[in-house]
Amino acid sequence: MRHLKDFKMVLKIISPCLTAVILFISSMNAYAAPWKADPKHTFVQFSVQHLGILPYYGRFKKAEIHLDYDRQNAENSSVKVKISTKSLETDDGLMNEILIGDQFFDAQNFPYMTFTSTKIVRKSDNTGHVEGELELKGKKRPVIFKAQFNGEAKHPFTGSPIIGIQAEATINRRDWGLSAWRAFVSNEVTIKIAFEASPK
Numbered sequence: 001m002r003h004l005k006d007f008k009m010v011l012k013i014i015s016p017c018l019t020a021v022i023l024f025i026s027s028m029n030a031y032a033a034p035w036k037a038d039p040k041h042t043f044v045q046f047s048v049q050h051l052g053i054l055p056y057y058g059r060f061k062k063a064e065i066h067l068d069y070d071r072q073n074a075e076n077s078s079v080k081v082k083i084s085t086k087s088l089e090t091d092d093g094l095m096n097e098i099l100i101g102d103q104f105f106d107a108q109n110f111p112y113m114t115f116t117s118t119k120i121v122r123k124s125d126n127t128g129h130v131e132g133e134l135e136l137k138g139k140k141r142p143v144i145f146k147a148q149f150n151g152e153a154k155h156p157f158t159g160s161p162i163i164g165i166q167a168e169a170t171i172n173r174r175d176w177g178l179s180a181w182r183a184f185v186s187n188e189v190t191i192k193i194a195f196e197a198s199p200k
Helices: 002-027 093-100
Strands: 033-050 054-060 063-069 078-084 112-122 127-136 139-154 161-172 188-199
Antiparallel strands (some): 033 054, 063 078, 127 139
């Protein structure tokens, strides 16, 4: 009986300490930590309808993506995307010059466009909506990206965790003042972003 009393006394003393340790360990991953996209595995693509009969594709070769990523609760995460408008590329060199010129992106005066999330809404285990603001040519407009989490793996060389995410949104280019060539090009523009990211 004496041993039982001693055990209960010890347990009473150490229980608060054990509880604190458990809570600390469980909370280590329960916050949004900074992650950064790998530029070699970051893709930003756009498409419009040409003459209403065929999609016309282009991409931006330079983009920075920063995440504050909460593994336990994706809705606590946030993302910021910074895209170089000068890095626009299509298969037509002349069209590239037109698109980065003042009729469209005006890359000389507006070298970047940015998307900053304001809210993430989880739709399923691996999908969600990323709400935020897209700033382009000095104008900010709300945009919702439909996002998909493709999973987590271990980097084969560094051993660090790496995640894959892709997202898509459709915008009206006129909302940002890109209204030229309406007879040839649709107002609706589809933007697709895909990237891999690791902890900073």
